[in-house]
Amino acid sequence: KAGxxxxxxxxxxxxxxxxxxxxxxISGHRSVSWYQQTPGQGLxxxxxxxxxxxxNKGNFPGRFSGRQFSNSRSEMNVSTLELGDSALYLCASSxxxxxxxxxxxxxxxxxxxVL
Amino acid sequence: QKEVEQNSGPLSVPEGAIASxxxxxxxxxxxxxxxxxxxxxxxxxxxxxxxxxxxxEDGRFTAxxxxxxxxxxxxxxxxxPSDSATYxxxxxxxxxxxGKLIFGQGTTLQVKP
Numbered sequence: 001k002a003g004x005x006x007x008x009x010x011x012x013x014x015x016x017x018x019x020x021x022x023x024x025x026i027s028g029h030r031s032v033s034w035y036q037q038t039p040g041q042g043l044x045x046x047x048x049x050x051x052x053x054x055x056n057k058g059n060f061p062g063r064f065s066g067r068q069f070s071n072s073r074s075e076m077n078v079s080t081l082e083l084g085d086s087a088l089y090l091c092a093s094s095x096x097x098x099x100x101x102x103x104x105x106x107x108x109x110x111x112x113x114v115l
Numbered sequence: 116q117k118e119v120e121q122n123s124g125p126l127s128v129p130e131g132a133i134a135s136x137x138x139x140x141x142x143x144x145x146x147x148x149x150x151x152x153x154x155x156x157x158x159x160x161x162x163x164x165x166x167x168x169x170x171x172e173d174g175r176f177t178a179x180x181x182x183x184x185x186x187x188x189x190x191x192x193x194x195x196p197s198d199s200a201t202y203x204x205x206x207x208x209x210x211x212x213x214g215k216l217i218f219g220q221g222t223t224l225q226v227k228p
Contacts, residue, residue: 033216043159043203043218056215090158099214102149102207106158 002027004093004107012113018079021110025072025093029105031055032074033098034066037088037109046089049074050097078112086114118142119206121219129227134191136222138204141185148180148187151203153221159203163189194226 005024013019025032034046045058049068066076072093078085088111092104120139128134140148147166151159165171165178165187177190187206191198204219 035218042220045215045217048215056209056213058215097214098216099207099209102147102164102205102216103161104159104216106160108158 004091004105006089006091006107006110008110009108010111010113012115013081014115015081015083017081018077019081019112020075020077021089021091021112023074023076023091023093023107025074025091026105029093029095030072031094031097032068032072033092033094033104034074034076035090035092036060037090038086043090046076048098055097055099081114083114086112088112117219118208118217119204119219121202121204121222123220123222125223125225127225127227128194130194130196132194132226134194134198134224134226136189136191136202136204136224138187138189138219139185140187140204140206140208140217142206142208143182143185145185145206145208147207148178149205149216150176150178150187150189151205151218153201153203155200191224194224196226196228199224199226 031050033048047057048055052068068074088109090109091107150163153159163178165180171178175192179188201221203221
C-alpha cells in the first residue's frame with residue numbers, strides 16, 4: 001500500500017513569489033491535513049480538507065490556501081512568499097476527519113526555502 | 116498559554132533506563148491524545164494513542180492520561196539508543212465538526228549506550 005506522497009521534496013523560491021505543493025494521500029483516505037514545521041514553532045496546523053471541503057483552518061494568514069480534488073489529492077498554495085515561510089511543509093492523511101481521529105500518516109514533506 | 120506544552124529537552128537517559136516524557140494541554144474538553152515519534156530528518160509516526168484516564172501499555176511503551184490534571188505522559192521502559200528521537204504529544208481540540216490535531220513542540224530524547 002503506497003504511503004502519502006508529497007511533491008516537490010525540495011524547492012527554493014524568492015520573496016514575493018508563490019508556490020504550490022502537492023499531496024497524494026493513502027488510497028481510501030478522505031482527510032488531508034497540512035502542517036508547517038519549523039525549529040522555533042514546531043508542528044503547526046495549517047488546514048484540513050475532507051471530501052473536498054475545508055473543515056478547519058489554523059492561525060495562518062490568507063496567503064496560505066489549499067484545496068482538495070475529488071480523488072482526495074490536495075494542494076496547498078502560498079502566495080507572496082516571505083522569508084519566514086521557509087519551513088518543512090508536511091501533509092498527512094487519515095481515514096476519518098481530524099475531529100474523529102488523530103491517527104495520521106505523514107508524507108516525507110516539502111522543504112521550502114525562501115531567499 | 117500554548118494549547119499543548121512539552122519540555123523541549125533534551126532528555127538524556129542511559130540505555131536500559133525508563134524515559135518519562137510529559138505533556139500538558141489547555142482544552143479541558145479534549146478527549147483524544149496521541150504520541151508521535153519523529154526521527155531526525157524524518158516525518159512523525161504514530162506510536163500510541165489514549166482516550167481514557169489511566170494507563171495504556173503497548174510493548175515497552177506506556178501512555179498515561181489524567182484528564183483532571185490535563186496531563187499526558189509517555190513512559191519508555193528499557194530505553195534503547197534506537198529510541199533517540201523527538202516525541203510529539205498531540206491532542207484533538209475543538210468540537211466534533213471542527214476539531215483539529217494540535218501538536219506540542221516535542222521533547223528530544225537521547226538514549227546513551
